[in-house]
Amino acid sequence: MEPNWQLVRKLSTLKKRARIIQQIRAFFIAHDFLEIETPHRIPANAPELNIEAIPTDDWFLQTSPELCMKRLLAAGYDRLFQICRCWRSGERGTRHLPEYSMLEWYHRHHDYHRLMDDCEALFLDISSGDQLTWHNNIIDLTPPWPRITVSEAFAQFSSITLETALVTNEFDTIMALEIEPNLPIDRPTFLIEYPAQHASLARTKPSDPLIAERFELYVGGMEIANAFSELTDPAEQQLRFNQEETQRREAGKTPYPPAVAFLKELDTLDPSCGIALGVDRLIMLFCDKDVIDDVVSFTPEEL
Amino acid sequence: MYSCSDLKKGLKLLIDGDPHVIVQYDFTKPGKGQALYKCKLRNMITGALFDRTYRSGESFSPASLEERDMQYLYQDDSGYVFMDKKSYEQVILTEETLGDDKYFLVDNMDVEILMYGERAIGISLPIFVNLRVSQSDPWVKGDTAAGNNKPATVETGYTLQVPSFVDEGTLIQIDTRTGNYVTRVKE
Numbered sequence: 001m002e003p004n005w006q007l008v009r010k011l012s013t014l015k016k017r018a019r020i021i022q023q024i025r026a027f028f029i030a031h032d033f034l035e036i037e038t039p040h041r042i043p044a045n046a047p048e049l050n051i052e053a054i055p056t057d058d059w060f061l062q063t064s065p066e067l068c069m070k071r072l073l074a075a076g077y078d079r080l081f082q083i084c085r086c087w088r089s090g091e092r093g094t095r096h097l098p099e100y101s102m103l104e105w106y107h108r109h110h111d112y113h114r115l116m117d118d119c120e121a122l123f124l125d126i127s128s129g130d131q132l133t134w135h136n137n138i139i140d141l142t143p144p145w146p147r148i149t150v151s152e153a154f155a156q157f158s159s160i161t162l163e164t165a166l167v168t169n170e171f172d173t174i175m176a177l178e179i180e181p182n183l184p185i186d187r188p189t190f191l192i193e194y195p196a197q198h199a200s201l202a203r204t205k206p207s208d209p210l211i212a213e214r215f216e217l218y219v220g221g222m223e224i225a226n227a228f229s230e231l232t233d234p235a236e237q238q239l240r241f242n243q244e245e246t247q248r249r250e251a252g253k254t255p256y257p258p259a260v261a262f263l264k265e266l267d268t269l270d271p272s273c274g275i276a277l278g279v280d281r282l283i284m285l286f287c288d289k290d291v292i293d294d295v296v297s298f299t300p301e302e303l
Numbered sequence: 304m305y306s307c308s309d310l311k312k313g314l315k316l317l318i319d320g321d322p323h324v325i326v327q328y329d330f331t332k333p334g335k336g337q338a339l340y341k342c343k344l345r346n347m348i349t350g351a352l353f354d355r356t357y358r359s360g361e362s363f364s365p366a367s368l369e370e371r372d373m374q375y376l377y378q379d380d381s382g383y384v385f386m387d388k389k390s391y392e393q394v395i396l397t398e399e400t401l402g403d404d405k406y407f408l409v410d411n412m413d414v415e416i417l418m419y420g421e422r423a424i425g426i427s428l429p430i431f432v433n434l435r436v437s438q439s440d441p442w443v444k445g446d447t448a449a450g451n452n453k454p455a456t457v458e459t460g461y462t463l464q465v466p467s468f469v470d471e472g473t474l475i476q477i478d479t480r481t482g483n484y485v486t487r488v489k490e
Contacts, residue, residue, distance in 0.1 A: 002486040005466055009452055050337050050359075090308050090338070093330030172336030177356065180333060198335070216334050226334060251360075 006302065013295055017283045020126055021083065024103060024279075027125045031118075033079040033105060038068035040085060044259040046201060047244040049251065050172075052089035054098075060256075061087040064276055065104055066201070067262040070230065073108055074269040081105035083279060094291045095222065098300060101279035108272045111203075111229040112213045115275045116190050119217055119225060120145055123188065126286060134220045134285050137185045146184065147215075149193040157182040166195055180221060188219040200240045202228030203271075217277075219285055227275035234266040305363040307340045313480070315347070315366040315417075322347040322366035322419055326402060347417075347424040350399045370415040370427060375408050383408065385416055385423070394423040401425070406461035407432045407479045428479040433488050434458055436473050439465065 025035065045053045045063045053060040065082050072080055086102045107114055120143040124130065130141050154162035157179045165171045183189050192215040196204050199212030213229035231237050241258065249255055283295040293299045305316065312328045327343035340357040347366070373385040373394070382395040383405065394416060398405055407428050408414070415427035439455035455465040457475070465484045469475060476485040 005484055005486065008466070009464075048335055050332070050335060091330065091332065096330055096332065172333050173339065173356075173358070175333035175336060176331050176339050194334075200335075223334065 007297070010294070010297065013283075013287050013289065014297060016287050017295055020283055020286055021279065023126050024083065024122070027122055028081040028105060031079070033081045034077065036069065036072060036077075036080050036082050037084070038062075038065045038072075038082065042068070044257045044262075046259060046262075047241050047248060047256045048200060049244055049247045049253075052253070053256070054087045054089050055254070063088050064102065066274065066276065067259055069104055069106055069274065070269060070272070071262055071265050073106055073230075073272050073274075074265045074267075076108075078108045079106070092300070094293075095281060095284075097280065097292055097296065100292075100296075103277040103279050103282075104274060106272060106274040108270050110273050111271065112192075112215055112227050112273050115227045115273050116145070116147070116215065116217075117143075118275070119188075119190075119277075123219075126282075132285060134288055135185075135290060137220060139185070139220055139285075140187055145188040145190060147190045147192050148183075150191060150195065151193065153179045153183075153191060162195070166197070171195070171198060180218070180223070183218050183221050185221050188217060188224075191216045191218060199228055200244055201231055201237070203231045222281055222285070223278075224281050224285075225275055225277035228273065230269065230272045230274055232266060232269045232271060234263055237266055238263055305365060307338070307357055307359050307361055309363075310340050310342060310357070315368060316344075317364040317366040318344070318346075321349070322368060322424065324425065326352070345402065347400070348419065348422075350397075368417040368419060368424070371418055371423075373414060373416045375410065375412045375414055377410060378408075385414065385426075388413075396423055396426065403482075404428055404479075406457075406459045406482075407434070407477065408459065409434065430479060431476050431485065432479055433474050433476050434461070436465070436469060436471050436475060439469060439471050441470070442467050 040062050041056055041059050042062050043059050045060055046067060051063050053063050064086055065084055069080055069082060083103050085099060087099050089098060091098050123141050127141060132139050151162055158174045159178060165174050194212045194214040196210050196212045199214040202212040202214040205211045205213055215227050216223055217225040245256060280292050280295050284292060287295055289295050310325060310328055312325055314325045316323050323344045323346050325342050326345050329341045331341060332338045338359045342355050343352060344355055345352050371387060373387050376384045376386055382397045383401060384393055384395050386393050404426055409432060416423050417425040417427060434457035436455045437458045440453060451467045452464040453467050454462055455469060456462045463482060463484055469487060474488040474490055476488050478485050
């Protein structure tokens with residue numbers, strides 16, 4: 001029998017993948033971050049209306065390591081990073097796998113602006129020059145990358161206003177079908193300042209309680225990372241978790257238990273910021289691959 | 304009933320009373336938002352192609368189509384000709400109806416013909432088909448890296464990526480679900 005060609009042909013990409021992950025580690029270690037491992041299997045994830053955790057015994061596989069990472073920050077750890085597996089049920093498409101690799105990093109005493117600087121520095125560190133080619137498009141990585149507010153993006157690209165989209169529950173649809181396809185391709189772009197109701201774990205702007213200090217990074221029009229200044233008020237966080245959990249139950253979704261230890265320890269969390277970046281998508285960019293299947297050894301369908 | 308999580312390429316749904324097939328499918332999710340299921344659908348009666356995006360929570364009726372065992376005979380000006388193996392009755396499917404499935408038909412191959420009442424509206428392919436490479440550039444000497452591939456065209460006109468060691472005239476197995484090369488076939 002001939003060796004499995006679909007595996008043979010991935011060798012060069014998987015070599016490059018390994019190298020990129022080593023570069024990511026080296027970048028954070030050089031910037032004095034501590035690499036942390038936290039359990040993949042946890043009693044409770046943060047309740048989010050649109051993220052389905054996979055149950056295992058009485059617990060769940062993590063959908064993100066964020067709650068454990070923030071508990072460490074709350075205990076006084078300054079700069080943390082983790083590269084780990086996350087699981088989200090039902091997410092499978094050309095840019096989604098139900099099991100995928102996530103990079104998260106956190107700073108104590110900084111806000112989300114610092115994370116935008118980090119993203120620029122990380123990409124420049126991984127790329128050998130100041131540009132990369134993806135989908136036959138040249139993406140200019142020279143910092144600073146453009147920052148566009150969600151409100152500006154709606155004004156520019158959406159067929160309805162942001163206010164209407166929030167009332168009619170079309171925010172996500174407009175984002176996916178009208179805004180994302182029109183974001184710049186030739187420059188990485190930070191979409192910043194999300195409506196507070198679309199940022200359950202983020203701090204709101206001191207100047208505007210309706211706007212959260214959250215951003216999404218898009219590169220080549222593809223969503224790469226989600227970041228925010230952390231909400232550090234346990235009472236407010238409890239309230240938002242309750243709202244998300246109520247919405248989950250109303251929508252008939254699996255009820256999640258409360259994240260008790262996280263909510264308790266949030267009390268000692270100093271102003272901080274954190275980001276989650278999709279490692280597989282980052283590798284798609286640097287290996288010039290259109291489909292996530294091409295940058296992992298096995299997709300679920302191949303097992 | 305199907306839910307959004309059942310949607311995938313090749314699934315057949317009843318929409319406004321007509322059977323439709325999903326010819327392209329993608330799952331997308333903006334930020335932490337609601338999942339969207341982007342489908343390109345073909346009306347299996349009229350052949351019309353259109354895009355539709357569904358949101359989680361929607362449900363779909365399966366298009367229950369009778370499958371009839373037939374053999375693919377040949378292609379001529381009228382289209383692609385199949386024969387019922389029991390009754391010897393012949394049916395003809397057009398290129399538009401077959402879509403990309405036309406690339407995976409080999410003379411005398413057994414296929415399931417999908418019937419809508421008495422009308423043939425599509426086929427159900429075997430998972431693997433063997434097709435002969437009709438055109439591919441020769442292996443470049445010195446190209447010894449494992450895993451290198453090159454484009455090749457098979458006898459039906461379908462083009463795919465194959466390993467660099469596959470020569471013209473080689474019989475190869477293709478996975479009809481993905482359209483990908485699987486292996487060379489020993490003859």
